[in-house]
Amino acid sequence: MAVTxxxxxEAIGEAAIIAGCRHYFGYPITPQNELPAYMSMRLPKVGxxxxxxxxxxxxxxxxxxxxxxxxxxxxxxxxxGVSLKMEGISYLSGAELPAVVVNMMRGxxxxxxxxxxxxxxxxxxxxxxxxxxxxxxxxxxxxxxxxDLTVKAFDLADQYRIVVIILGDGFIGQMSEPITLPxxxxxxxxKSAWMLSGATGRDxxxxxxxxxxxxxxxxxxxxxxxxxxxxxxxxxxxxxKSQADDAEFLLxxxxxxxxxxxxxxxxxxxxxxxxxxxxxxxxxxxxxxxLARAAAGxxxxxxxxxxxxxxxxxxxxxxxxxxxxxxLGTLGGVTPSVDEIVERVRSYAR
Amino acid sequence: xxxxxxxxxLVYGRPQVLADVPNHYCPxxxxxxxxxxxxxxxDELGIxxxxxxxxxxxxxxxxxxxxxxxxxxxxxGRAPAVATGIKRxxxxxxxxxxxxxxxxxxxxxxxxxxxANRGEKITVIFVNNAIYGMTGGQMAPTTLQAQKTKTSPYxxxxxxxxxxxRACELINTLDAPVFIERCAVSSVKGILKTKRAIMKGLxxxxxxxxxxxxxxxxxxxxxxxxxxxxxxxxxxxxxxxVFPLGNLRDR
Ligand SMILES: Cc1ncc(C[n+]2csc(CCOP(=O)(O)OP(=O)(O)O)c2C)c(N)n1
Ligand code: SF4
Ligand SMILES: [Mg+2]
Numbered sequence: 378m379a380v381t382x383x384x385x386x387e388a389i390g391e392a393a394i395i396a397g398c399r400h401y402f403g404y405p406i407t408p409q410n411e412l413p414a415y416m417s418m419r420l421p422k423v424g425x426x427x428x429x430x431x432x433x434x435x436x437x438x439x440x441x442x443x444x445x446x447x448x449x450x451x452x453x454x455x456x457x458g459v460s461l462k463m464e465g466i467s468y469l470s471g472a473e474l475p476a477v478v479v480n481m482m483r484g485x486x487x488x489x490x491x492x493x494x495x496x497x498x499x500x501x502x503x504x505x506x507x508x509x510x511x512x513x514x515x516x517x518x519x520x521x522x523x524x525d526l527t528v529k530a531f532d533l534a535d536q537y538r539i540v541v542i543i544l545g546d547g548f549i550g551q552m553s554e555p556i557t558l559p560x561x562x563x564x565x566x567x568k569s570a571w572m573l574s575g576a577t578g579r580d581x582x583x584x585x586x587x588x589x590x591x592x593x594x595x596x597x598x599x600x601x602x603x604x605x606x607x608x609x610x611x612x613x614x615x616x617x618k619s620q621a622d623d624a625e626f627l628l629x630x631x632x633x634x635x636x637x638x639x640x641x642x643x644x645x646x647x648x649x650x651x652x653x654x655x656x657x658x659x660x661x662x663x664x665x666x667x668l669a670r671a672a673a674g675x676x677x678x679x680x681x682x683x684x685x686x687x688x689x690x691x692x693x694x695x696x697x698x699x700x701x702x703x704x705l706g707t708l709g710g711v712t713p714s715v716d717e718i719v720e721r722v723r724s725y726a727r
Numbered sequence: 728x729x730x731x732x733x734x735x736x737l738v739y740g741r742p743q744v745l746a747d748v749p750n751h752y753c754p755x756x757x758x759x760x761x762x763x764x765x766x767x768x769x770d771e772l773g774i775x776x777x778x779x780x781x782x783x784x785x786x787x788x789x790x791x792x793x794x795x796x797x798x799x800x801x802x803x804g805r806a807p808a809v810a811t812g813i814k815r816x817x818x819x820x821x822x823x824x825x826x827x828x829x830x831x832x833x834x835x836x837x838x839x840x841x842x843a844n845r846g847e848k849i850t851v852i853f854v855n856n857a858i859y860g861m862t863g864g865q866m867a868p869t870t871l872q873a874q875k876t877k878t879s880p881y882x883x884x885x886x887x888x889x890x891x892x893r894a895c896e897l898i899n900t901l902d903a904p905v906f907i908e909r910c911a912v913s914s915v916k917g918i919l920k921t922k923r924a925i926m927k928g929l930x931x932x933x934x935x936x937x938x939x940x941x942x943x944x945x946x947x948x949x950x951x952x953x954x955x956x957x958x959x960x961x962x963x964x965x966x967x968x969v970f971p972l973g974n975l976r977d978r
Contacts, residue, residue, distance in 0.1 A: 426815045439815070442781070446812065573779050583800075585800035589789075
């Protein structure tokens with residue numbers, strides 16, 4: 378396929394259409410506005426529905442309705458708007474409905490700023506909404522991966538009847554890169570056993586998270602969810618290792634931070650320091666086992682994030698006390714520089 | 728001489744889509760009556776197999792267990808948004824959002840106004856009982872002036888918390904809706920009128936006309952601390968002066 382120059386946010390939109398998404402509901406917020414604009418331009422041309430909702434709360438509930446009705450559906454937003462979607466994400470999770478939610482993170486808390494940031498790791502990975510649930514969380518590090526993972530996100534959502542969050546940031550959403558548009562996966566998911574379409578020739582279907590009776594009905598639902606999460610943890614971890622095998626020092630980052638880590642590894646190698654990179658691509662499920670194996674025997678791990686230290690907790694849980702873990706974070710929409718990462722790692726070597 | 732045989736003719740029965748199970752509503756509650764009317768209308772229009780019901784959070788949270796059509800839960804106040812998502816995927820289906828006053832006019836006001844303003848081709852059944860039934864009788868946006876509730880123990884004071892909101896009149900300021908009517912299920916006459924309004928609201932969807940809004944003044948004897956008969960009388964004496972019955976729009 379031909380190479381095209383695309384903005385990250387637009388690449389998500391085109392990839393969603395390639396994946397068969399024909400319904401999009403969203404509310405404007407920077408830095409992801411190119412995505413709803415793209416969908417409003419493209420969806421009507423492919424027989425789809427673009428609807429600008431009255432709020433992120435409404436948008437996520439329109440997503441819930443469309444998903445219950447059997448459609449592949451997506452919404453997108455940035456940090457403050459994603460906070461508003463949390464109630465809906467909890468309901469989607471309880472009702473086991475598939476959906477793809479894009480968060481192009483910006484600086485927080487509160488209104489924060491509109492620069493890219495990674496401060497919503499906890500919200501995406503640890504819950505955010507109420508109750509015992511997980512979303513699959515994908516962390517692309519560039520425009521090509523945004524497109525590829527978007528196609529994958531729809532398959533994962535349908536396969537597991539789960540919410541998939543694409544956790545990017547304002548920088549990768551707005552950067553332009555040459556990409557090859559992904560092909561449709563070709564996978565087909567039969568939703569006829571549960572979706573709402575009118576009870577023609579069958580008993581009525583009900584989509585609900587609520588379980589009142591018998592007394593242990595909710596416990597059973599939750600146990601089933603947990604079983605599903607264990608399956609996903611086994612089957613769906615994604616990560617990338619680069620120059621990690623012979624490294625003395627291992628950098629760990631996701632998304633944009635991982636790109637900066639990759640440049641830092643090159644710079645360190647040039648300076649004669651054996652550094653390597655481990656990049657989780659799924660943040661939930663977190664590739665703990667792989668990370669622990671990659672970290673074995675290293676002198677130190679440096680976790681780099683555009684936040685005050687969130688994924689670093691999962692890194693520590695993965696390696697426990699086997700390797701010392703250091704952290705370098707930037708706050709408020711500031712990106713870490715290669716120089717400061719190199720300097721930090723060189724200080725370990727001295 | 729031929730012997731004349733008595734012909735049996737069923738003139739009244741349980742609607743087919745109304746599940747034959749005991750419901751959880753209190754004696755004298757309006758929800759049960761409204762469920763039956765909705766079920767009758769679905770039966771008579773023959774749309775059992777194409778109807779999708781969105782249940783609210785409120786006493787009618789289990790509506791999908793009583794009306795045997797495809798059903799969907801919605802978070803508190805979000806039924807019009809959920810119904811929008813469903814309708815946009817299945818434009819041929821008849822999609823109903825069934826909501827209480829807290830659901831529709833407090834936490835879900837934005838979703839209510841905007842679904843109406845977009846002219847979503849759905850039918851909204853709004854059960855106005857002037858109280859939060861499910862959570863034990865707190866003040867609602869439609870609670871009357873001076874009405875005592877769990878959270879307005881001295882009576883609703885407009886100087887402090889404003890006046891009851893008139894949903895039909897509010898929605899009547901918008902251009903898109905095709906049908907707006909307020910009825911009451913406090914009397915036999917009112918019940919028959921309510922059924923006609925629900926029929927019209929559903930037929931508007933079958934005929935792809937547009938957004939229909941039916942407000943139904945309804946009894947909550949438990950929340951109001953009244954006997955069922957007293958509660959029905961209170962709808963007529965106290966609620967209808969604030970919420971005048973009648974059709975506001977029929978296009
Ligand atoms: C987000 C959220 N807030 C609050 C509640 C608690 N709650 C459940 S029902 C309800 C009010 C219901 O009143 P109404 O909509 O008038 O319905 P009714 O029970 O009177 O029919 C409230 C506040 C909830 N379930 N979810
Ligand atoms: S509390 Fe009120 S609205 Fe709820 S079931 Fe009882 S009477 Fe009906
Ligand atoms: Mg009420």
